[in-house]
Structures are given as structure tokens and as C-alpha cells.
Amino acid sequence: MKTKTIKKHFLQLSMSGSGRFINSIHYGNVTSSPKAYIQSGLHADEAPGYMVMHYLLELLDIADSEDKIRGEIICVPAANPIGLDQWFYERLQGRFDTSNGINFNRNFPDIVQDTAKIIETQLTNDPDKNRALIRDAMKIAIDNLHPEDEAGALKKLLFSLSFDADIVLDLHCDNQAIMHIYTGESLWSNSDSNSDSNLNSNLELNLNSKKSFSSAYELAAWTGAEAILLANESGGDPYDEACSKIWCKLKEIYPDYPIYPSCVAATIEYRGEADVSEELNRQDAINLYSFLHQQGYLSGDIPLKMPELKIDATPLSGVEHIKAPVSGVVNFLRRPGEMLKAGDKVAEIMNPYFQNEENRITELFCKIDGLLFSLTSDRMARQGRILAKIAGKKPIEGKGKHLLTA
Numbered sequence: 573m574k575t576k577t578i579k580k581h582f583l584q585l586s587m588s589g590s591g592r593f594i595n596s597i598h599y600g601n602v603t604s605s606p607k608a609y610i611q612s613g614l615h616a617d618e619a620p621g622y623m624v625m626h627y628l629l630e631l632l633d634i635a636d637s638e639d640k641i642r643g644e645i646i647c648v649p650a651a652n653p654i655g656l657d658q659w660f661y662e663r664l665q666g667r668f669d670t671s672n673g674i675n676f677n678r679n680f681p682d683i684v685q686d687t688a689k690i691i692e693t694q695l696t697n698d699p700d701k702n703r704a705l706i707r708d709a710m711k712i713a714i715d716n717l718h719p720e721d722e723a724g725a726l727k728k729l730l731f732s733l734s735f736d737a738d739i740v741l742d743l744h745c746d747n748q749a750i751m752h753i754y755t756g757e758s759l760w761s762n763s764d765s766n767s768d769s770n771l772n773s774n775l776e777l778n779l780n781s782k783k784s785f786s787s788a789y790e791l792a793a794w795t796g797a798e799a800i801l802l803a804n805e806s807g808g809d810p811y812d813e814a815c816s817k818i819w820c821k822l823k824e825i826y827p828d829y830p831i832y833p834s835c836v837a838a839t840i841e842y843r844g845e846a847d848v849s850e851e852l853n854r855q856d857a858i859n860l861y862s863f864l865h866q867q868g869y870l871s872g873d874i875p876l877k878m879p880e881l882k883i884d885a886t887p888l889s890g891v892e893h894i895k896a897p898v899s900g901v902v903n904f905l906r907r908p909g910e911m912l913k914a915g916d917k918v919a920e921i922m923n924p925y926f927q928n929e930e931n932r933i934t935e936l937f938c939k940i941d942g943l944l945f946s947l948t949s950d951r952m953a954r955q956g957r958i959l960a961k962i963a964g965k966k967p968i969e970g971k972g973k974h975l976l977t978a
């Protein structure tokens with residue numbers, strides 16, 4: 573029997589009469605665990621995520637017709653109707669809310685303290701009861717949120733659909749990039765992560781822990797991630813962290829109780845914004861489907877073997893952002909996927925309008941050894957703009973809290 577249902581959720585705080593909404597597509601049994609939640613289009617102008625979702629839904633429809641779906645899978649194929657409506661000068665501006673300039677994937681509500689207060693006197697030594705207690709408290713905390721604008725209402729809605737999921741995947745793309753993912757440092761450690769020692773283990777230990785694989789590790793392997801960036805708090809409160817970091821935070825507040833990371837959340841960057849093709853994205857969908865299969869969301873044997881991890885994970889705090897020191901035309905000398913050595917020249921900024929010979933070319937060098945994984949797709953730079961991102965193996969000193977931009 574087919575289980576697929578589609579629910580329409582109207583967005584609160586829309587302009588009167590505009591009535592924006594999102595559709596959520598539900599497979600499986602709502603009352604059975606586990607629960608996976610997958611969305612695309614939070615940055616509404618990022619086409620590859622929609623394409624992967626398109627082919628994933630085809631696969632899930634077939635699985636549903638064959639009664640193969642186990643647990644519950646929720647897909648939201650167009651997560652940001654506000655952004656989808658922002659066409660300016662022949663370009664879709666889906667990354668920032670044009671009413672206030674805020675990135676749609678930042679400032680997701682932090683409900684840690686509200687949740688902590690609700691569970692304060694009810695925690696026990698039973699980790700399963702604690703997980704259920706925390707999820708009930710999260711629901712209350714989310715219900716009590718009072719967003720001030722339409723984007724806030726959207727964030728509350730997306731959060732309310734996914735806060736109790738075991739797996740949360742947010743499908744994105746970068747400008748010009750290789751396949752990469754962002755996920756929680758505490759999620760990366762091996763499958764025995766349900767132990768206090770692992771929760772407190774340092775990043776170095778987590779990175780070397782490959783005896784048995786965590787779901788985050790398996791996600792990285794199945795998706796073919798060519799860069800894997802780990803942080804528990806990247807700064808800016810992106811969506812995936814809103815779902816996952818609360819478990820670590822509550823453990824910090826209540827260290828004497830068994831509270832384990834119970835939501836594997838990741839932002840998957842499907843390469844660059846122009847990397848859209850049936851061949852590429854259909855395979856991406858097959859990879860995601862295989863991951864879901866391995867995690868127990870589909871019955872029967874997995875027809876494919878999990879690929880080897882392509883690269884070791886590295887700390888998000890080890891990413892060097894090369895910024896433009898001057899404005900001008902950017903000429904990149906290296907491409908995403910190249911390994912760089914400290915001191916390598918990455919780009920030149922050309923200033924044909926400067927009369928002074930010395931200022932006509934500004935050379936940009938990287939400061940660390942690492943993997944060049946992303947370039948801006950703009951070839952015009954303004955001062956301060958991030959042009960390139962390089963993943964190094966060690967945290968960079970003095971990064972501060974805003975790891976996605978500093």
C-alpha cells in the first residue's frame with residue numbers, strides 16, 4: 573500500500589493575501605522510527621539541490637510502490653518560497669532575504685536554554701527516555717517561538733518539521749566547488765559514539781576514528797564528498813546545526829546524565845551552482861538513496877557497496893578564506909580540487925585602471941597547506957569579498973566564532 577502523502581503548510585506572517593506555502597512529502601509510517609528529513613532550496617537559487625531531490629523523489633516513489641520504505645522519510649523539495657520569489661534584473665536572489673539582507677541559512681532559533689529548563693528535573697539515567705523527553709521539550713520550545721517576520725516563520729516551520737528527525741540533510745551548492753559537506757564534529761566519531769568518553773573526545777581522536785563508522789562518516793562516503801568540514805558550532809546558526817548541536821549543548825549543561833547526539837545533520841554542497849546535469853545529479857540521488865538504505869530506511873539488501881571515503885575530514889576552523897584586499901578583476905590560477913602548499917599563488921586581481929604600474933596586479937597567496945575546495949563564481953572582486961576557500965588539517969589560530977566567514 574502506498575504511504576506517500578503531501579502536506580501543504582502555509583507560511584505565517586506572509587503579506588496579506590500572498591499566501592506562501594511549502595509542501596512536505598511524507599513516506600512511510602509517521603509513528604515508526606527512524607525518521608529522516610531532507611530538504612532542498614533553502615538557498616532558493618541553488619539549482620543542483622533541487623535536481624538531486626527530483627531524482628531522489630523518483631526513487632522513493634518506486635520504493636514506496638514496492639512497499640520498501642521503513643520508518644519515516646520527509647522531503648521538502650522547495651524549502652524557501654520567499655527566496656524563490658526574489659527575481660531581480662534577470663537573476664534569482666535566493667540566498668539573502670532582500671527585506672533585511674539576512675542569509676536564509678543563518679540565525680536559526682537557538683532553543684537550547686528553553687529546552688534545558690523544561691527537562692531540568694525530569695532527566696533520568698535511561699538514555700532512551702532522555703531522548704524522548706528532550707524531543708518533547710524541543711517541540712514545546714519551538715511551539716513557543718514568536719518569529720518577527722516571514723523568514724522567521726519559515727525557519728520555525730522547517731525546524732518544526734525536522735527537530736525530531738534522526739537524520740537531517742540540507743541540500744545546497746557552492747559557487748564553483750568540488751563536492752563537500754559540513755557536519756558536526758561530535759557526529760563524526762564512530763558508531764560507539766554513545767559513550768561519554770567519545771562525546772568528550774577531541775577532534776584529533778574523532779578524525780582518526782575509523783574502526784566502525786558513524787552515520788556522518790557513511791554519509792560522506794556515499795555522497796563521494798571530496799572535502800568534509802567538521803564543527804559543532806560554525807557560527808551564524810545554520811539550519812543543520814539548529815537540529816544537531818542541541819544534543820551536545822544539553823550534555824554540557826547536564827553532564828551527569830546520558831544524553832547522546834541523536835540527530836545526524838549535514839549541509840551537503842553539491843559542487844558549484846552550474847553543476848546541473850541528469851547524469852551527475854541522478855547519480856547523486858542514487859548515492860543518497862543508498863545512504864538511506866544503509867541507515868535502515870529501506871528494506872532488502874543494498875545493491876551497492878559503500879564507497880571508500882575519498883578524503884579525511886578536517887576542522888572547519890582550519891579553513892582559510894582568501895579575501896580580496898583590493899577591488900578589481902579576479903584571475904584564478906588554481907581550480908577547486910587542487911592541493912595547495914603554503915605560499916602558493918592562488919589568484920591575481922587585475923586593476924587596468926590604475927596608472928601606477930605597482931598597483932595593476934595584486935597577487936594572492938595562501939597561508940596554509942590544504943585543499944582548495946571552493947571559488948567564488950564572480951570574477952569581479954570588491955574589497956573584503958571571500959574569493960577562495962582552502963581546507964587545512966589544523967585549526968587556524970585567531971579564527972574567532974564565525975568559522976564560515978572569518
Ligand SMILES: [Zn+2]
Nearest residue numbers: 615618744745
Ligand atoms: Zn546554500
